[in-house]
Amino acid sequence: MTALDTGAAQVAVPVQPVRQRPSRRRRTGWSGYLFVSGYTVLLVAFGIFPTLYAFFLALTNDRGQFTGLNQFVKVFGDYRFLPAFLNIGVYLVMWLASLIVLTVVVAVVLRSRMKPGLSAVFRFLYYVPGALAGVASVLVWLFMLDPAVSPASWLLESLGFDSFAAVLAPGDLPVIFVLIAFWTGAGGWIVVMYGALNNIPDEVLEAARMDGAGPWRSAWNVQIPMIRKWIAYMAILAFAAGTQLFVEPQLLQTASLGRVSPTWSPNQLAYVYAFQHGDFNGAAAISIFLLALGLLAAGLLVTRSDLFTVEES
Known part of the structure; x- marks a missing residue:
């Protein structure tokens, strides 16, 4: 009860108890769990469970008996194992170097040295090849790399490639796969890097100009360091995708x-083990080697770039 002074008398007015509503933070928390639940289910079903099953296969034989590291020793001793991983290593070095350097440079040029309308047109054109499926992009490049039918046959012949067999020389394969991967995947990453550059406050860039920094110095000393986490994120995903090279x-x-070896990449070697030799345990061991390689590279990039470090505002 509370008393109100009406001038003549005090009137007692009952006070209704205030109901406590759920806090906004609690509602937001449940909404967050709801949004990630779908992905979590898919991750468990198609990511974690298959990985655990691969570990089980790699540590057992075809009768389900525990054999320890015998499967890993067997595939490591295969004469095709080291060449396949060497091939993928050369490809990854070339692929990551070209992807990181060229996508960041192109994104900086589109953001800082080009009018917005023209920049949007170029971003769209860069992104178009990414709309093609992996198989379709390879078929396009098969057409482009055959001097007999390619519209760029004059360029191939000037480089000394007078036949399709000459183009597919073993030493040239990493370059071909990098060209295919860059053509299909770089456009999307250019758009991502452009978006990351847009997050840099204009006041920061204006301060750099007032300090006498030109466009390229501003890009090297201000813009690129401020998007280093995005670059690390791109490198992690590109590395993971590169280790899975199979379709090309x-x-x-x-x-x-x-003319191209059927075990050129580790994934191809695992395919041969599983579907030509019927050795799913050996194929699982190769997949675990690839998983360990990807986790090692991701761990190094995450720790070196402070990818998950939250900066105090």
Whole structure:
């Protein structure tokens, strides 16, 4: 009860108890769990569970008996194992170097040295090849790399490639796969890097100009350091995708009638183990080697770039 002074008398007015509503933070928390629940279910079903099953296969034989590290020793001793990982290593070095350097440079040019309308047109054109499926992009490049039918046959012949077999020389395969990967994947990352550059406050760039920094010095000393986490994120995903190279060498191997090795990449070697030899345990061991390689590289990039460090505002 509370008393109100009406001038003549005090009137007692009952006070209704105030109901406590759920806090906004609690509602937001449940909403967050709801949004991530779908992805979590898919991650467990198609990510974590298959990984655990691969570990089980890699540590057992075809009868389900525990064999320890025997499967890993077996595949490591295969004469095709080290060449396959060496091939993918050369490809990854070339792929990551070209991707990081060229996408960041192109994004900086589009953001700082080009009018917004023209920049939007170029971003769209860069992104278009990414709309093609992996198989379709490889088929396009098969057409482009054959001097007999390619519209760029004059360029291929000037480089000394007078036949499709000459183009598919073993030493040239990493370059071909990098060209295919860059053509299909770089456009999307250019858009991502452009968006990251847009997050840099204009006041920061204006302060750099007032300090006498030109466009390229501003890019090197201000813009690129401020998007280093995005660059690390791109490198992690590109590395993970690069270790899984399969479609490109497999289609080239088929199109060249066996001129490309059917075990050029580790994924191809795992495919041969599983579906030609019926050795799923050995294939699982190769997949674990690839998983360990990807986790090691991701761990190094995350720790070196402070990817998950929250900066105090």
